[in-house]
Amino acid sequence: MWLKILPDREFVENANVRDADVYERAASKPLEFWSEAAERLHWFRGWKEVLDSSRAPFYRWFTEGEINISYNCIDRHLGERSSKPALLWEGEDGSRRVLSYSELHREVCITADMLRGLGVERGDRVVLYMGMVPELPVSMLACARIGAVHSVVFGGFSPRALADRIQDAEPKVVVTQDGAFRRGKVVPLKQNLDEALEHAGGSVERVVVLERAGNEVEMKEHRDLTWREARRHCTAKVEAVPLDSEHPLFILYTSGTTGKPKGVLHVHGGYNVGVHLTASWVFDLKEEDVYWCTADIGWITGHSYVVYGPLSNGASVLMYEGAPDYPSPERWWEIIERYGVTVFYTAPTAIRFFMKLGGEPAKRHNLSSLRLLGSVGEPINPKAWLWYYEAVGGRRCPVVDTWWQTETGMVMITTLPGVDAMKPGCAGRPFPGVKAMVVDESMKPATRGELVITTPWPAMLRTLWRNEERYLKTYFRGEVYVTGDGARVDEEGDFWILGRVDDVLNVSGHRLGTAELESALVSHPSVAEAAVVGREHEVKGQAIVAFVVLRDGIKPSEELIQELRAHVAREISPIARPDEVYFVSRLPKTRSGKIMRRVMRAIEQGAEIGDLSTLEDVSAVEEVRRAG
Ligand code: WTA
DSSP states (O other), X not given: OOOOBOOOHHHHHHOSOOOTHHHHHHHHOHHHHHHHHHTTSOOSXXXXXXXXXXXXXXXXXXXTOEEOHHHHHTGGGHHHHTTSEEEEEEOTTSOEEEEEHHHHHHHHHHHHHHHHHTTOOTTOEEEEEOOSOTHHHHHHHHHHHHTOEEEEOOTTSOHHHHHHHHHHHOOSEEEEXXXXXXXXXXXXXXXXXXXXXXXXXXXXXXXXEEOSSOOOOOOOTTTEEEHHHHHTTOOSOOOOOOEETTSEEEEEEEOOSSSSOEEEEEEHHHHHHHHHHHHHHHSOOOTTOEEEEOSOTTSHHHIIIIIIHHHHTTOEEEEEOSOTTSSOTTHHHHHHHHHTOOEEEEOHHHHHHHHHXXXXXXXXXXXXXXXXXXXXXXXXXXXHHHHIIIIITTTTSOEEEEBOXXXXXXXXXXXXXXXXXXXXXXXXEEOXXXXXXXXXXXXXXXXXXXXXXXXXXXXXXXXXXXXXXXXXXXXEETTEEEEEEEEEEOTTSOEEEEEESSSEEEETTEEEEHHHHHHHHHTSTTEEEEEEEEEEETTTEEEEEEEEEEOTTOOOOHHHHHHHHHHHXXXXXXXXXXXXXXXXXXXXXXXXXXXXXXXXXXXXXXXXOOOOTTBSOTHHHHHHHHHO
């Protein structure tokens, strides 16, 4: 048996959802369930059909309805919540700002007018390459307001990674900052952008530069404007335009099994319904909550649960600009105490980091305002779960372990905090209205195998940007959505997520494709071939281990190892820096020349290697084993 923990009685009594019946009601009439959920939002025009499956798996939700997510996140709250804080922001340097809902409205309108003034029209893309500043959600909502499509690129990405995304999304305008603060240093965002635009600037007409760090930047005439200049003379009266439910809201790039990132496309209607309902039910949002999700907005968690989910519920959302341990590991706990944070959502890697420090920083602060904790991004091991529950939550706060993906848009598997018992290490069951299953290779139900979602849900991705074929190939077997994650179902129908089954690593909650990492390695002049695998890591979940074959005549050395690690960090992002680099003379390959990743993974994980009959040269396996 597993350890089972019941949510605190007082919590249950006040929870938004208390009745276990919701699961059954939703399962018996899913479309009615989602239709009721949609009614919680403002629609300019009602929908005809809840779900149109005629072009499955290109599903359409709330057909012919008209909506605008920016209206639902802002305008809808303007009466009674005008002066309520929408965003509470703390900079890494200690600066603070609060934007009430009416101030957020004003900022978003001015920015929307700015974008229009720069020629952005409905359907045009705008890339946002920024750090965690209020102007980022403001810019996202401004795009949404006028029907433009935003694509946020994580501020930690390199010029090269940024260039790839710009080339694919073809934005008319890019909004960036002079620099972003990170651990007291300045990340030169504008300079990175300039470098990216040299390679991929074709579509970009204007660049807007927010002055945040005060570092020097070069401004290109006729192209670049400061945020202040660009918004001068702009009006604060811009209506949210009614948009078709299926109108694109954003493209967010995520790693897949090839070197080219995938542009996951989400739309206004179904996405709004999904993130709105899950934010309310999973995080139990109440009028007086101070809600903090620590994710960077450059990732899906930030899109759905810093910006769109909580704001469409009229919540007060805390945003912190910097690193969790800057200037010291007290920082997060200080923030929780200072703002009286009530709902806290973070990643296992951060939890394990603080647990390793012995929990001292957390103990020195009064965390009694907390009433609910959440975890996302990777499996949380029971030990870390229990530490989180006890040391941070004081055994009072339910912990929701939420499983979902960039592609799913919204939380898919979790416990409902006022309904379900918690099992540390187990995500729980599918959210009402979601149908998940574990299958074996022949797609038959199994207790251990691959996690699939068998029916569509409103916040699902609609396609991959300009790549319908890859959408079909990557995600669907028939009409069943395959997640790429392994899972186990227990006798009570609860799901234990086991991690990726494809060539994607999860490093500190960040998705990285092994193919991307390998192509960065082979772009170095000394490298002939490379294979990357994950290794279990105490804090990061997975560490990146690279096996490298050098070009003829190049000598292995410690300097070269450091150089290759730095090279990958530069090519992709510091989060992609390999933990270990091993030199080998060859890699295990099939007779047709494909690297046998399964074998390399098995060696790394100390597991059975299995069938080697297709291997070309068995001694390569020995070599990898010795090297690692
Ligand atoms: C993993 C982040 C176990 C999983 C929202 C998934 C998790 C990938 C959990 C998606 C969880 C996310 N338990 N694993 N609670 N949440 N994952 O697209 O492997 O950045 O496929 O979305 O993270 O990562 P993504």
